[in-house]
Amino acid sequence: MEDKYSVSLKEYFERVLSEQKDAQSKALSISTAELHRRLDILNGADDERRDLIARCLTRDEYGIRHEQLIREINDLKLAKAHQEGATDRSNIIASIALAGVFIDILLRLFGK
Numbered sequence: 843m844e845d846k847y848s849v850s851l852k853e854y855f856e857r858v859l860s861e862q863k864d865a866q867s868k869a870l871s872i873s874t875a876e877l878h879r880r881l882d883i884l885n886g887a888d889d890e891r892r893d894l895i896a897r898c899l900t901r902d903e904y905g906i907r908h909e910q911l912i913r914e915i916n917d918l919k920l921a922k923a924h925q926e927g928a929t930d931r932s933n934i935i936a937s938i939a940l941a942g943v944f945i946d947i948l949l950r951l952f953g954k
Contacts, residue, residue, distance in 0.1 A: 849857075899907065
């Protein structure tokens with residue numbers, strides 16, 4: 843005898859299997875979404891790594907560039923020293939010329 847609240851065994855198993863299938867489908871969707879999220883994070887980290895590699899120098903490249911900069915600095919120091927020496931010589935020559943003009947003026951005024 844069946845009452846309105848009773849369910850056949852077949853209907854019960856069909857409902858349980860349907861609920862289980864829905865739960866598995868939902869779990870698969872959640873798992874897939876999480877895997878895609880993690881993959882996006884890893885792809886972002888890989889992009890950052892590639893950018894870092896593109897901007898950085900290797901040790902060998904750094905060593906070569908560093909040596910070039912040291913040579914350029916030393917060349918600039920040497921050029922500055924030569925320029926200062928030339929300026930000092932120019933100042934001495936100008937001072938001698940000025941002294942010569944001053945002596946010439948004094949001789950013209952008082953030499954007679």
